[in-house]
Amino acid sequence: MTTPSVSGTAPGVGGSVADAPPPPAEDAESALARTLQSLARSDLLVVVMAFVFAFLIGSVLIVIADEDVRATFGYFFARPGDAVVAVWQSVTQAYGAMFRGAVFDAPGAARAAESVREAGGSGTYVLLPALTAGLRPLTETLTIATPLIIAAAGMAVSFRAGLFNIGGTGQLIVGAMAAGYIGFALDLPGVVHLLLALLVGVIAGGLWGGIAGFLKARFGANEVISTIMLNWIATYLLAFALKTAAFTGANQSQPTSPSVGENAQLPLLLGTGFRLHAGLFLAAGAVVLLWWLMSRSTLGFHFRAVGSNPRAARFAGISTSRTAFLTLAVAGGLVGLAGAVHVLGTERRLTEGVAGNIGFDAITVALLGRSGPVGIALAGLLFAGLSTGGRFMETNQGVPLDLVSVIQVLVVLFIAAPPLVRTLIGLRHVDHPGASARVRRALRARTAAVPATVDASGAAPVGGHRAEDPVDPRAASDGGPASDGDDPTGGVTPSGGGGDAPSAGPAPAPERGADPTDAQEDA
Numbered sequence: 001m002t003t004p005s006v007s008g009t010a011p012g013v014g015g016s017v018a019d020a021p022p023p024p025a026e027d028a029e030s031a032l033a034r035t036l037q038s039l040a041r042s043d044l045l046v047v048v049m050a051f052v053f054a055f056l057i058g059s060v061l062i063v064i065a066d067e068d069v070r071a072t073f074g075y076f077f078a079r080p081g082d083a084v085v086a087v088w089q090s091v092t093q094a095y096g097a098m099f100r101g102a103v104f105d106a107p108g109a110a111r112a113a114e115s116v117r118e119a120g121g122s123g124t125y126v127l128l129p130a131l132t133a134g135l136r137p138l139t140e141t142l143t144i145a146t147p148l149i150i151a152a153a154g155m156a157v158s159f160r161a162g163l164f165n166i167g168g169t170g171q172l173i174v175g176a177m178a179a180g181y182i183g184f185a186l187d188l189p190g191v192v193h194l195l196l197a198l199l200v201g202v203i204a205g206g207l208w209g210g211i212a213g214f215l216k217a218r219f220g221a222n223e224v225i226s227t228i229m230l231n232w233i234a235t236y237l238l239a240f241a242l243k244t245a246a247f248t249g250a251n252q253s254q255p256t257s258p259s260v261g262e263n264a265q266l267p268l269l270l271g272t273g274f275r276l277h278a279g280l281f282l283a284a285g286a287v288v289l290l291w292w293l294m295s296r297s298t299l300g301f302h303f304r305a306v307g308s309n310p311r312a313a314r315f316a317g318i319s320t321s322r323t324a325f326l327t328l329a330v331a332g333g334l335v336g337l338a339g340a341v342h343v344l345g346t347e348r349r350l351t352e353g354v355a356g357n358i359g360f361d362a363i364t365v366a367l368l369g370r371s372g373p374v375g376i377a378l379a380g381l382l383f384a385g386l387s388t389g390g391r392f393m394e395t396n397q398g399v400p401l402d403l404v405s406v407i408q409v410l411v412v413l414f415i416a417a418p419p420l421v422r423t424l425i426g427l428r429h430v431d432h433p434g435a436s437a438r439v440r441r442a443l444r445a446r447t448a449a450v451p452a453t454v455d456a457s458g459a460a461p462v463g464g465h466r467a468e469d470p471v472d473p474r475a476a477s478d479g480g481p482a483s484d485g486d487d488p489t490g491g492v493t494p495s496g497g498g499g500d501a502p503s504a505g506p507a508p509a510p511e512r513g514a515d516p517t518d519a520q521e522d523a
Contacts, residue, residue: 040422040427043370043418045421046414046415046418046421046422047368047415049414049421049424049425050410050411050414050415050421051411053410053414053421053424054407054410054411054414055095055407057406057407057410058403058406058407058410059091059095061403061406062090062091062094062399062403063087063090063091065399065400065403066086066090068086068090069083069086069087069090072086093397094393094397094399095393097389097392097393097396097397097399098386098389098390098392098393099389100137100389100392100396101137101388101389101390101391101392101393101396102137102138102141102384102385102386102388102389102392103137103138103141103385103389104134104135104137104138105133105134105136105137106134108133108134108136109130109131109133109134110130111133112129112130112132112133112134113126113127113129113130115129116129116130132273136274137388137389137392139270139274139275139276140275140276140388141381141384141385141388141389142276142280142381142384143275143276143277143346143384144384144387144388145283145380145381145383145384145385146277146279146280146282146283146341146342146345146346147172147279147283147338147339147341147342147346147358148338148358148361148362148365148380148383148384149283149286149287149365149376149377149380149381150279150282150283150286150334150335150337150338150341151168151172151334151335151338151339151358151359151362151365152362152363152365152366152369152376152379152380153286153287153289153290153334153366153373153376154168154171154205154286154330154331154332154333154334154335154337154338154362155168155331155335155362155363155365155366155371156290156294156366156369156371156372156376157290157293157294157303157327157330157331157334158223158327158328158331159307159366159367159371160294160300160303160304160307160371161303161304161306161307161323161324161327162306162307162308162310163216163223163307163324163327163328163331164223164224165209165212165223165227165328165331165363166223166224166227166228166231166363167208167209167212167226167227167228167230167231167332167335167359168335168358168359168360168362168363169231169234169235169355169358169359169360170208170227170230170231170232170233170234170235170359171205171208171209171230171234171331171332171335171336171339171359172205172335172336172338172339172342172355172358172359173234173235173237173238173339173354173355173359174204174205174207174208174234174237174336174339175201175202175204175205175208175335175336175337175338175339175340176201176339176340176342176343176347176350176354176355177204177237177238177241177247177339177350178200178201178203178204178336178340179197179198179200179201179204179339179340179343179344180197180257180260180343180344180349180350180354181246181247181257181350182196182197182200182264183197183260183261183264183265183343183344184257184258184259184260184261184264184349185246186261186264187261187263188263188264189263190263193261193263193264194263194264194265194266194344197260197264197340197344198282198337198340198341198344200340201336201337201339201340201341201343202333202334202336202337202340203333203336204336205332205333205334205335205336205337205339206329206330206332206333206336207329207332208230208234208332208336209227209328209329209330209331209332209333209335209336210325210328210329210332211226211230212226212227212230212328212332213324213325213326213327213328213329214325216321216324216325216328217321217322217324217325218321223324223328227328231359235355238350238352238354239255239352241350242255242256242257242350242351242352243255247350255351255352256349256350256351257349257350257351258349259348259349260343260344260348260349264344265277265344265345265348266278266279266341266344266345275346277345277346278345279341279342279344279345279346282337282341283341283377283380284377286334286337287373287374287376287377288373289334290373290376291373293330299326299330302318302323302326303323303326303327305318306318306320306323306324306327335359335362338358338362339354339355342354342358361383364379364383364408364412365379365380365383366379367412367415367416368382368383368411368412368415383408386404386407386408387404389404390403390404
């Protein structure tokens, strides 16, 4: 048997190109595997699949609620195609109506363009009315998203600091009350009046959040309980205020306040035909402020340090009690700004339901956006689109508006359980990275436990033990297998005396090369 040469020249040094070994294919495969695993572990995949599963479950509910679809299932075995077509049309028309009510109304744009053409218009006289009608749903989505994004930014501050702030509703109500009162009770120059109303709303929300922060810092009160109780206090305080002459003026029979003055109103961006106002720029500013505060400021570093490890932050010299107070005060100030923007830009007056569901939806948006600025902006737009699109879906297709709430809850449920989402899409091993490696090691151990077999020619047994197991030198001297690795010398010892030559000691068994996949998954 020809013994392969061990010696040789290094690739590229005194040798031909043909002597150079080919690049290992495992490097590209391992890089691809690492990329796929990082994608599987990312939050983006969980968020996307959470919406996919939520809309799939919503589709089932749409089918169940549709009487025409249920009727086709009565004769399903006679004509199954009718049921399939009815299910497809019901689901696509419902979600199509949701898109029309949230983003772009193509049929509405076509109708507007046709009416202008019938009146003799052409060119831009047709284009502008068509775009106005088509983009109206998008402007409504942006209007609803504006206070939601600002309030969610405030919630994110407390979440990043490890405090679960449930007091968004109360802080928003107090901020709206203060800003609304300044708006209709005072008569000041334009810019001064608006800025003062916004500033008072921020201060009121900050003070309301600071109450929970003070209770947390001074007495160790749980912020969840204190903020929930402050929500009820603010709700009943607003109801009481709207029964007093200070907030209702001469019309005390109606629980509404006078409209805020024109100087205190946020200016409309697209004219009186749309509700979109300049609060949209404040929402963008709140997102930028969140990024700067938590990523570039010393105060934000303290917030994140306390939220990550309060004990380590305390040993580093950061006052956890002071940080808790400042966290809830800053969060309350941002939520109070959301209330001021909502009453000065959208509602224009105080009512008992001025807060709506903004306070609690902001919690969901902050959690959905992972308390990050970009995530909060996208999640706020998405939730606002579900709200506006759901109302249009109810009026256009007869689908109950409660379906939107079901989809929102399902999204939060799936995002709160990433292992559940990965299990549903077949990526359960991502949450247990060492599981597949352990399985392979167990299979190799089971294979090694099988008794070695000897062929008919009397050849040495193969596969009697694992390569990494220690080898008994006596078994090697008796002709047993020293290792299951490949011997490049063809069984000839380095001394040239063959297998009968005495050795100075037991030769160590050749070690098996490390499996990069095992090391990667065990890491």
